[in-house]
Amino acid sequence: MIAQRFRACALAELGDAEWQQAFLDAKRGIGGRDRGLLGLEFAYSLIRTGHEAAARDVLAQAATDLRGDANLLTLALANLGISCLRLGELVEAEHSLRQAVKVGQHPEGRLYLSTAWRGLGGLYLRLGQFARAAHAYEMAQVKAETPDDRSKAMRSAAWVAQRQGRLNDAMILLHEVFQHDRVADGQPHPAYADLAVLRLLASDLKGAAQALVLVPAGSLEDRWRAGVVQAELRRLGFQEGGSQTDIDEELRALNCSAVWAQQEADIFPKLFALLGIRAQRPTWEAVVYADGPVRVMMNGSLLPLKATRPAAALLALLLLNGNRVSSERALDAISLRGATPRARRQELSRAIQELRVALGWREALSAEQGVIALSPEVDWQPLVLPPPERAETFCEGRYDRWILEWRDEQQQLNFSAFT
Numbered sequence: 001m002i003a004q005r006f007r008a009c010a011l012a013e014l015g016d017a018e019w020q021q022a023f024l025d026a027k028r029g030i031g032g033r034d035r036g037l038l039g040l041e042f043a044y045s046l047i048r049t050g051h052e053a054a055a056r057d058v059l060a061q062a063a064t065d066l067r068g069d070a071n072l073l074t075l076a077l078a079n080l081g082i083s084c085l086r087l088g089e090l091v092e093a094e095h096s097l098r099q100a101v102k103v104g105q106h107p108e109g110r111l112y113l114s115t116a117w118r119g120l121g122g123l124y125l126r127l128g129q130f131a132r133a134a135h136a137y138e139m140a141q142v143k144a145e146t147p148d149d150r151s152k153a154m155r156s157a158a159w160v161a162q163r164q165g166r167l168n169d170a171m172i173l174l175h176e177v178f179q180h181d182r183v184a185d186g187q188p189h190p191a192y193a194d195l196a197v198l199r200l201l202a203s204d205l206k207g208a209a210q211a212l213v214l215v216p217a218g219s220l221e222d223r224w225r226a227g228v229v230q231a232e233l234r235r236l237g238f239q240e241g242g243s244q245t246d247i248d249e250e251l252r253a254l255n256c257s258a259v260w261a262q263q264e265a266d267i268f269p270k271l272f273a274l275l276g277i278r279a280q281r282p283t284w285e286a287v288v289y290a291d292g293p294v295r296v297m298m299n300g301s302l303l304p305l306k307a308t309r310p311a312a313a314l315l316a317l318l319l320l321n322g323n324r325v326s327s328e329r330a331l332d333a334i335s336l337r338g339a340t341p342r343a344r345r346q347e348l349s350r351a352i353q354e355l356r357v358a359l360g361w362r363e364a365l366s367a368e369q370g371v372i373a374l375s376p377e378v379d380w381q382p383l384v385l386p387p388p389e390r391a392e393t394f395c396e397g398r399y400d401r402w403i404l405e406w407r408d409e410q411q412q413l414n415f416s417a418f419t
Contacts, residue, residue: 033065033066033069035062035065036061036062036063036064036065036069036076039059039061039062040059040079042055043058043079043083046058047083052083052087055083056080056083056087059079059083060080063076070103070106070108071108071111071112073103073109074104074112075111075115077097077103078096078100078112078115078116080096080100081093081094081095081119081120081123085122085123086257090126090127090299090300090301091300091301093123094120094123094301097116097119098304100115100119101116101117101120110145113145114140114141114143114149114150114152115149117139118136118137118153120136121133121137121140121156122156125160125163125263127284128284129299129360130163130377132360133160133163134157134160134161134361135361135362137153137156137160140153140156140157141154147181150180151177151180154176154177155173155174158173159194161173162194162197162198163266163267170198171195171198174195174198177189188215189214189216190215190216192211192212192214192215193215193218193222193229195211196208196209196211196225196229197225197228197267199211201267205233205236205238206238208229208233209233209238212226212230221260224254224264227250227251227254228254228268231247231250232271234246234250235247235270235271235274251271251275252275261277262277262280266279283379284298284377284379285381286359286378288381288383290316290383290386290394290395291385291386291393292396293307293308293312293395293397294395294398296315298360298378303358303359303360305355305358306358307396307397307398308397308398309351309354310347310348310350311351311352311354311358312397313395313398313400314330314334314348314351317330317402318372318373318374319380319383320406323373323374323376324371324373325371325372326372327348327370327372330372331344331345332401334348334400335398336348352365352367388410388413391406391410392411394406394407394410
């Protein structure tokens with residue numbers, strides 16, 4: 001089995017026409033962890049050769065085969081999520097990546113936890129949820145088990161900082177990457193592709209061109225990014241060959257994926273307009289349902305908020321009060337454990353932290369100067385309420401004083417309407 005596996009991997013690296021069949025032959029007669037491990041390698045080769053949909057299927061089987069190995073299961077689920085992301089299956093991508101994070105939190109699964117968090121960061125970046133992406137990349141750094149994982153997470157964090165318009169922070173992070181990786185002056189490194197973008201955005205055209213020289217062959221996306229910077233330098237007249245026809249041909253020759261090109265068009269709108277590509281940054285929308293147990297949908301994905309916890313009551317209270325309430329109002333309204341005011345304040349702090357975790361980043365909820373408020377970065381839709389005749393289902397599972405008062409008020413209004 002091992003010999004067949006190595007043979008399949010070698011044929012894939014060599015680009016032999018029979019490499020896929022070699023993997024299928026190697027799978028015969030094996031199961032469990034061995035088949036799962038082979039599936040990971042098969043999927044890697046499929047992705048590298050542009051067979052993303054086939055890789056997704058192989059990774060789904062690998063995730064089933066690897067249920068007894070937390071480390072490899074975390075990797076399989078993370079790669080499955082990233083594959084779904086590339087295919088545009090965003091809800092499925094988030095589901096798999098969250099599963100990967102959950103499995104990776106076990107001590108025996110932590111080796112690939114950073115990969116799972118980076119996958120989530122990529123998803124949120126795709127959705128235009130930059131604050132959530134920044135948090136995910138921060139977690140990827142914290143959970144990194146190897147220097148390479150940490151370097152990749154730092155680089156990703158720099159990228160999202162750039163997308164947030166924090167160019168100085170992004171540059172600092174990239175130079176930390178160079179320091180972390182002990183990159184000597186003039187030594188090629190993939191992060192120079194990102195530095196070239198930053199310098200270009202800062203109007204340092206000469207510096208951008210110098211950074212391009214230090215970008216190694218590297219990954220496909222690094223080559224795309226370097227090519228885009230090169231084309232933009234031509235469009236700006238800094239380098240020769242700046243006619244629209246030349247630039248158009250240069251961009252098309254890169255053969256960027258449609259998803260990646262959409263993201264880059266947000267950074268270089270005039271350049272990608274030459275290809276007829278215009279950025280469409282999605283609205284960051286959240287809908288909270290209180291017609292039954294409280295649940296939160298963010299861009300179509302259900303968030304992991306427990307409806308019976310004080311955090312759920314706090315979220316509903318915030319949305320019914322213009323997205324902000326005083327701490328005193330929250331303490332008075334929400335049922336919190338604790339016999340003393342200090343104990344209740346501590347319980348409220350725990351509810352705030354729990355809500356931040358469920359929403360996906362620390363700044364989702366601010367608690368400063370006696371006021372609790374939801375992040376203005378999100379388009380919070382009006383709280384979905386039950387009709388008066390079903391008022392008793394409001395925030396079902398919670399019995400806070402303000403919730404009981406709301407139910408009674410609605411029931412009285414409903415009764416009055418029929419008398």
